[in-house]
Amino acid sequence: MKPAEGAEGAPPSRRALLGWGGAGLALGAAAAGGAAVVLRDKEATAPASDTGAGVAFHGVHQAGIATPVQDRLHFAAFDVTTDDRAELVQLLKEWTRAAERMTAGHAVGEGAYGGLPEAPPDDTGEALGLRPSRLTLTIGFGPGLFTKNGEDRFGLAARRPAALVDLPRFPGDNLDPARGGGDLCVQACADDPQVAVHAIRNLARIGFGKVAVRWSQLGFGKTSSTTPDAQTPRNLFGFKDGTDNIAVTETDALDRYVWVGGKDGADWLTGGSYLVARRISMRIESWDRTSLQEQEDIFGRDKGEGAAVGKAREHDKPDLRAMLPTAHVRLAHPDSHHGVRMLRRGYSFTDGTDGLGRLDAGLFFLAYQRDVRDAFIPVQQALARSDALNEYIQHVGSAVFAIPPGVRDKGDWWGRALFS
Numbered sequence: 001m002k003p004a005e006g007a008e009g010a011p012p013s014r015r016a017l018l019g020w021g022g023a024g025l026a027l028g029a030a031a032a033g034g035a036a037v038v039l040r041d042k043e044a045t046a047p048a049s050d051t052g053a054g055v056a057f058h059g060v061h062q063a064g065i066a067t068p069v070q071d072r073l074h075f076a077a078f079d080v081t082t083d084d085r086a087e088l089v090q091l092l093k094e095w096t097r098a099a100e101r102m103t104a105g106h107a108v109g110e111g112a113y114g115g116l117p118e119a120p121p122d123d124t125g126e127a128l129g130l131r132p133s134r135l136t137l138t139i140g141f142g143p144g145l146f147t148k149n150g151e152d153r154f155g156l157a158a159r160r161p162a163a164l165v166d167l168p169r170f171p172g173d174n175l176d177p178a179r180g181g182g183d184l185c186v187q188a189c190a191d192d193p194q195v196a197v198h199a200i201r202n203l204a205r206i207g208f209g210k211v212a213v214r215w216s217q218l219g220f221g222k223t224s225s226t227t228p229d230a231q232t233p234r235n236l237f238g239f240k241d242g243t244d245n246i247a248v249t250e251t252d253a254l255d256r257y258v259w260v261g262g263k264d265g266a267d268w269l270t271g272g273s274y275l276v277a278r279r280i281s282m283r284i285e286s287w288d289r290t291s292l293q294e295q296e297d298i299f300g301r302d303k304g305e306g307a308a309v310g311k312a313r314e315h316d317k318p319d320l321r322a323m324l325p326t327a328h329v330r331l332a333h334p335d336s337h338h339g340v341r342m343l344r345r346g347y348s349f350t351d352g353t354d355g356l357g358r359l360d361a362g363l364f365f366l367a368y369q370r371d372v373r374d375a376f377i378p379v380q381q382a383l384a385r386s387d388a389l390n391e392y393i394q395h396v397g398s399a400v401f402a403i404p405p406g407v408r409d410k411g412d413w414w415g416r417a418l419f420s
Contacts, residue, residue, distance in 0.1 A: 052131025052132060052133050052134075052191075052192075053131075053132065053134060054103055054104045054105050054132035054134070054135070055067055055103060055132075055134050055135065055136050057099060057100050057103045057104065057137075057407065058100075058406065058407055058408060058409055058410075058412075059406040059407075059408075060271050060405060060406050060408070061259060061271055061272070061273075061405060061406045062136075062138045062139070062272070062403060062404070062405070062406045062407075063103070063136040063137075063138065063406070064136035064137065064138035064187055064189050064345075065138060065258065065273060065343065065345075065368050065403070066226060066246075066248045066254055066258070066343065067134075067136050067189075067226070067248070068134075068226055068227045068230075068248060069189070069222045069224060069225055069226050069227070069345055070133070070134050070135075070136070070189040070190050070191050070222070071190075071191045071220070071221075071222060072189065072190055072191065072192065072193040072196050072218075072219065072220055072347075073187070073188065073189050073196060073217070073218065073219030073220075073222075073347045073364070074188045074193070074196040074197050074199070074200045074216065074217075074218055074219075075185065075186070075187050075188070075216060075217045075219065075277065075364065075366075076185065076186050076188075076200045076203075076204065076213055076215075076216040076217075077142070077180075077181065077182025077183075077184070077185045077213070077214045077215050077216070077277075077399055078182055078183060078184040078185070078186070078204075078207065078211040078212065078213055078214055079144070079182065079183050079211065079212050079214045080144075080145065080153075080183040080184060080210065080211050081209070081210060081211060081212050082209070082210045082211075083153050083154075085153075085154045085155060085419075087210055088154060088210065089415075089419050091206070091207055091210045091211065092139075092413055092414045092415050092419075093413045094206055095139070095186075095203055095206060095207070095414060096407055096412075096413040096414045097413075098202065098203065098206060099137040099199075099203075099414075100407075100410070102132075102135060102137070102198075102199050102202070103132060103135050103136060103137060104132065105131060105132035110122045111123050111128075112124065112125030112128055113125070123202070124198065124201055124202060124205070126194055126197070126198050126201075127194060127195055127198035130192055130194060130195055130198075131192070131195075132190075132195065133190040133191040133192035133195045134189075134190060134191050135188065135189070135190040135195050135196065135199060136187075136188070136189050136190070137186060137187070137188055137199055137203075138186070138187040138189075138403065139184065139185065139186055139187075139403070139404065139414045139415070140184065140185040140186075140187070140275050140401030140402060140403045140404075141164075141183070141184060141401055141402045141403075141404065141415065141418070142181065142182045142183050142184065142185065142399065142400070142401050142402075143160070143164055143166060143400070144181065144182070144183040145183045145184065146159065146160035146164070147160070148183070156418065156419075159266070159268065159418060161260075161264075161265060161266035161269055161402055162265050162266075163260075163264070163265070163266075163274060163371045163372055163373060163402075164274065164372075164400065164401075164402045165372060165373060165377075165400070166400070167276070167372070167376075167377065167398055167400055168377065168381075170380050170381060170384035170395065171384040171385060172384050172390055172394060172395065173384075173394075173395050173398070174394050174395070174396055175395065175396060175397060175398050176396050176397060178215060179215050179279050179396060179397030180215070180279075180397045180398045180399050181214065181398075181399055182214045182215070182399055182401075183211075183214075184211060185275070185277070185399065185401050186199075186200060186203055187275075187366070188200050189345075193218070193220070197218070200216065215397070217279065217349060217364050217397075218349060218351075219346075219347025219348065219349050219364045220347060220348055220349070221233065221234075221236075221347065221348040222345070222346070222347055223235045223241040223242060223344075223346040223347060223348055223363055224241055224242030224245050224344040224345055224346050225242050225245060226245060226246065226247055226248045226343065226345070227247065227248060232306060232314065235282075235346075235348060235363055236282055236284055236348050236361055236362065236363070237282065237284070237287055237295070237299075237392070238295075238303060239295075239299050239301060239303055239306070240301070240306035240314060241344075241346070242344055242346075243301075243306060243314055243315065244333070244334065244341075245343065245344050246258065246341055246342075246343040253341065254343070256370070257340065257341045257342065257343070257369060257370055257375070258273050258342075258343050258368050258369060258370055259271060259272070259273060259370065260272050260273060260274070260370055261370070264370070264371070266402075267417070268404070268417035268418045268420075269402055269404060269405070269417075269418075270405060271405030271406065272402065272403045272404045272405045273368045273369065273370065273403040274368065274369050274370070274371065274372050274400065274401070274402055274403060275366065275367070275368055275400065275401045275403050276365075276366075276367050276369070276372060276376045276398075276399075276400050277364070277365065277366055277397075277398070277399045277400075277401070278364075278365040278395050278397065278398050278399075279349075279362065279364055279365075279395070279396050279397030279398070280362045280363040280364070280365055280393050280394070280395050280396070281354075281360070281361075281362045281393065281394045281395075281396045282361055282362040282363060282392060282393050283358070283392045283393065283394075284358075284359060284361055284392075285358050285359070286391075286392055287392045290392075296309075297324055297327065297388070298326075298327065298328060298388045298389050298392075299327065299328050299329060299389070300318070300320075300323035300324070300327030300328060300329035300330050301314075301329055308322075308323070308329065309322045309323045309327075310322045318330075318333065320333055320335060320336065324388065325386070326386050326387060326388040327388065328383070328387050328388065328389045331382045331383050331386060331387050332379055332382075332383060332387075336382065337375075337378055337379055337382070340374055340375050340378075340379075341375070342367040342368065342369045342375045342376060342379070343367065343368040343369070344365070344366065344367050344368075345366045345367075345368070346363055346364060346365045346366050346367075347363075347364045347366070348361070348362070348363060348364075349361065349362060349363070349364050362393070363393075368403065372400060404417065404418060405417070
């Protein structure tokens with residue numbers, strides 16, 4: 001496959017790609033000139049998922065946060081295996097260049113075929129001929145990047161943000177260390193699952209010898225929407241999820257609750273955010289034998305319309321006092337937490353069985369916020385103590401990451417301000 005011409009001009013030669021360990025990556029474009037890129041400014045309209053359009057990579061904030069939520073997810077957490085700061089910086093630069101091209105649908109390197117027969121192809125090939133499908137790639141930095149086992153491997157300990165706290169252990173947690181933590185994370189969202197998987201696979205390939213995948217999660221059926229004019233999605237319990245989520249059009253709310261400000265104590269993170277990722281197991285077999293009335297009482301909403309108790313429509317302002325004190329909506333609602341909100345981008349998952357004859361299924365919860373201490377932690381503490389839903393769910397994986405600001409232009413790269 002001939003490399004597609006893109007905004008960056010001709011892709012580098014194979015010799016130039018040796019900095020990637022001899023392995024680049026390529027993504028087939030919709031046409032010789034590549035697919036159209038959707039702008040991420042105030043005038044841009046949300047692209048329809050069936051257009052296969054690309055999402056602009058450059059911007060003040062990373063794409064994949066306030067971007068209209070795509071249908072599929074591949075999330076991966078990485079351990080950094082090198083102790084060489086220069087190698088880590090070089091990897092972040094290479095990942096950035098690869099992400100720029102993949103999200104635009106351009107080929108990188110010489111593709112999956114047509115190169116030197118004696119060398120591995122530059123691309124794994126499973127995305128050849130596929131459109132960008134609104135692919136976004138969002139990177140995050142975990143606590144282990146700053147200090148690990150008491151060691152400051154990369155000279156970053158003093159730059160760890162105060163809000164990047166280790167999450168407390170909440171009542172009812174049954175966390176599996178193999179499904180949590182990580183020095184780095186990459187969230188790949190797209191409307192085509194193969195495009196998302198291809199992106200993570202090739203970033204992992206580029207990082208071979210410098211990083212190793214710690215854990216990953218596939219997701220389908222988005223459980224939150226950031227576009228208020230779209231139908232609210234449903235979780236695996238059959239209830240609408242994300243009715244009061246922050247919308248991409250709520251710029252004031254994004255500034256107040258999602259984006260880190262210049263006075264928040266970490267200059268390098270201005271324009272970024274914090275991400276909490278939780279793998280939540282759902283006991284769907286038990287739930288499916290629960291009466292409709294009990295299900296609705298547990299959530300505090302009706303199952304059909306999604307209206308709060310005593311209301312007629314989904315978006316009617318809820319009367320929290322009309323719900324049971326243990327109702328999920330009552331305990332999680334911003335009015336119960338001084339108005340603090342989070343931007344949720346969760347996905348459903350099914351991963352075979354749990355070995356006990358039940359589906360290993362649930363919610364992969366993703367929430368972006370300005371400060372974990374003001375948002376996720378107090379909300380989860382309230383839910384863990386009293387939520388009636390706890391009879392049917394259990395948190396089994398957990399991670400927290402600082403999300404750097406966006407890559408401004410072609411000379412910028414993921415994490416540049418942190419390492420400068």
